[in-house]
Amino acid sequence: MNNYFDLKLVELGRWIEAFFAHYPTLKLVVHLLLCTLPLALSFMGAFAFTTWLERKGLARIQNRPGPNRVGLFGLLQPIADGIKMLLKEDIVPERSDKLFHFLAPIMLMIPAMIGVGFLPLGDGLHALPLDSAIIFFFAISSLNTIAVFMAGWSSRNKYSLLGGMRAVAQMISYEIPLVLSAVAVIMMAGSLNAQEVVASQQISSWVGSGNILQEFFGRILGWNVFKPWGFAGFIFFFIAALAEANRSPFDLPEADSEIIAGHLTEYSGFKYAILFMGEYISAFAIAGIGVTLFLGGWNGPVFAGLPWFVLKLFSLFAVMIWIRGTLPRLRVDQLMGYAWKFLFPLAILNIFLAGFYHFLERQWGTAIAMLAGWLFGFGALQLAAIALSRLNQSPTIRSKRVYQLVE
Amino acid sequence: MSLIGKGILKGMGVTAKNFFQSYYRKERLPTVEYPEEKATINQFSRNFPFLLYDGDDPVDGMRCTACTLCERACPPQCIYIIKDKDENGKAILSPRIFDIDTSVCMSCQLCVEVCPYEAIRMDSAFELSNENRFEGLLLNREELLKPNAYYHEIHPLEARETDDRMAAKAALAEAKKKARQKRARLAAKNKPPPGLKKTPPTRKKPPQREKSE
Structure with missing residues (x-):
């Protein structure tokens, strides 16, 4: 039963390729298309579904019904929106840099799509199975900063430029905690290969044993979130990923109550749709790498593989939507201060914690390592977090204020 | 020692509560989905004026006497009245034309305040959309006239x-x-004799102003 969907999908791909066995060039083209096209299409479909999910979820949080006119439960709303976007006039500001204004949406879409390609969606479902996939992923995903800044600068609009500058400042500062929290995982897995990182997240002695209970829990309890360093790392990673993907409460580049729509201000019609899609797909990519690094990738009981990956990806996105419905937007200085003065030191500490855990596990076994890791390691992180938040507080004047004219 | 991020978790609990309760509690989802169901109208709501009539026939029972007080009181001047005349050309106390342009009316209720005959009142009907934005929104006398029973209803x-x-x-x-x-x-009973006539009061001359040199 395990990996059933993945095996069938891989088999289907091989079956299609077999038709072109006599034409090597054509076979290569078909192979490339089979690797990329379903991925691109499915993530675009996921984007459409997510816009619906987001609007519906936010609406329910705000005690509204949300879109419910087009189709059942408004499920066809993204299609209606897409048609509307296509039919809209594409306005380009007269004095904008037209070439870069045109290129920015494409520039955002390309790294997002490549980033998605690095995700191991299932057993054997891996568009770009590189040995250094995770490093490549972080390198590619930081490219979208350039696209956002391009969109902001080329529009020749002060709000767009402000949005672009905010994006650069924010994404550069959040890139570091993001990568540092991933370093712990890479260190523990001992590999940069995404598939091997996923494989390291099952308890291998339990999975092959044949005992039903051990089979079941071996595929859950091995996830990195259930380890002390992994839990902390997941939180840091998730916070940094929110900022990296321009999601609320770190949606400063497009802060609609402050600077209209930031870098999106001068975009309309289909270019706007592409920019929007690029942002969502890069958010998907970041969430996907989060799933791969911390939530066990496609590991899971009963039907391991693609279904579990999709489930985890959408749950992570649902949490992002939930956070968007809850938290107000941060100020620019708060955001930068949070990244540099709080998240960055804690992520470094977490790497040491991971090393400590690894040492304990090799010396005394998993049980003791878990106990010590949760008690001392996690406690140390808590203390460090409290100490950092105290240190970062601006000095408060505690003396009672005296009103000289009153007394 | 407080847990870091406790406030965020608390806030997320509040939003989660709102999310889930919106599926089974009425007060968490108060939206009235308009074309299928209509909101109950408060009896103190008002939008545009209408004319009242008594009895069965709208034109005969019309309370309006075409005094044009409302026409003069109306700040955006959306009321237009022309008095009716009989065959001899003598004015009758009722309007021949009474128009209210609802595209101009600002629902101030001044016409209602000023009317001495209780003939004009504010309506609370709200489905007034029309295909013609000029004539369609200009309500004439027949469209404006509504029975007193309707007034009691709203x-x-x-x-x-x-x-x-x-x-x-x-x-x-x-x-x-x-x-x-x-x-x-009584006056007819003790009528004074016809010979006695009252002298009309003499008119005083206004004092002449002396001319100055």
Whole structure:
């Protein structure tokens, strides 16, 4: 039963390729298309579904019904929106840099799509199975900063430029905690290969044993979130990923109550749709790498593989939507201060914690390592977090204020 | 020692509560989905004026006397009245044309305040969309006239008050009429002899202003 969907999908791909066995060039083209096209299409479909999910979820949080006119439960709303976007006039500001204004949406879409390609969606479902996939992923995903800044600068609009500058400042500062929290995982897995990182997240002695209970829990309890360093790392990673993907409460580049729509201000019609899609797909990519690094990738009981990956990806996105419905937007200085003065030191500490855990596990076994890791390691992180938040507080004047004219 | 991020978790609990309760608690999802169901109209709501009539025939029972007080009081001047005339060209106390342009009306209720005959009142019907934005939104006399029963239906409290006031007025008028008739009868009884005539009061001349040099 395990990996059933993945095996069938891989088999289907091989079956299609077999038709072109006599034409090597054509076979290569078909192979490339089979690797990329379903991925691109499915993530675009996921984007459409997510816009619906987001609007519906936010609406329910705000005690509204949300879109419910087009189709059942408004499920066809993204299609209606897409048609509307296509039919809209594409306005380009007269004095904008037209070439870069045109290129920015494409520039955002390309790294997002490549980033998605690095995700191991299932057993054997891996568009770009590189040995250094995770490093490549972080390198590619930081490219979208350039696209956002391009969109902001080329529009020749002060709000767009402000949005672009905010994006650069924010994404550069959040890139570091993001990568540092991933370093712990890479260190523990001992590999940069995404598939091997996923494989390291099952308890291998339990999975092959044949005992039903051990089979079941071996595929859950091995996830990195259930380890002390992994839990902390997941939180840091998730916070940094929110900022990296321009999601609320770190949606400063497009802060609609402050600077209209930031870098999106001068975009309309289909270019706007592409920019929007690029942002969502890069958010998907970041969430996907989060799933791969911390939530066990496609590991899971009963039907391991693609279904579990999709489930985890959408749950992570649902949490992002939930956070968007809850938290107000941060100020620019708060955001930068949070990244540099709080998240960055804690992520470094977490790497040491991971090393400590690894040492304990090799010396005394998993049980003791878990106990010590949760008690001392996690406690140390808590203390460090409290100490950092105290240190970062601006000095408060505690003396009672005296009103000289009153007394 | 407080847990870092406790406030965020608490806030997320609040939003989660709102999310889930919106599926099974009415007060968490108060939206009225308009074309399928309509909101209940408060009896004190108002938008555009309408004319009242008594009895069965709208034109005969019209309370309006075409005094044009409302026309003059209307700040955006959306009321247009032309008095009716009989065959001899003599003015009758009722309007031939009474138009209200709802695209101009600002629902200020000044026409209602100023009307001495309780003939114009504010309506609370809200589905007024129309295909023609000029003639369609210009309501004429026949469209404006509505029975008193309708007024009782939409603004029961106000309508009862108005009816009481009108009844009191009618009673007062009746009493006055009776008193006048009584006085007339009394006057007819002790009529002064016809020979005695009252001299008309002499008009005083206004003092001439002296001319200065």
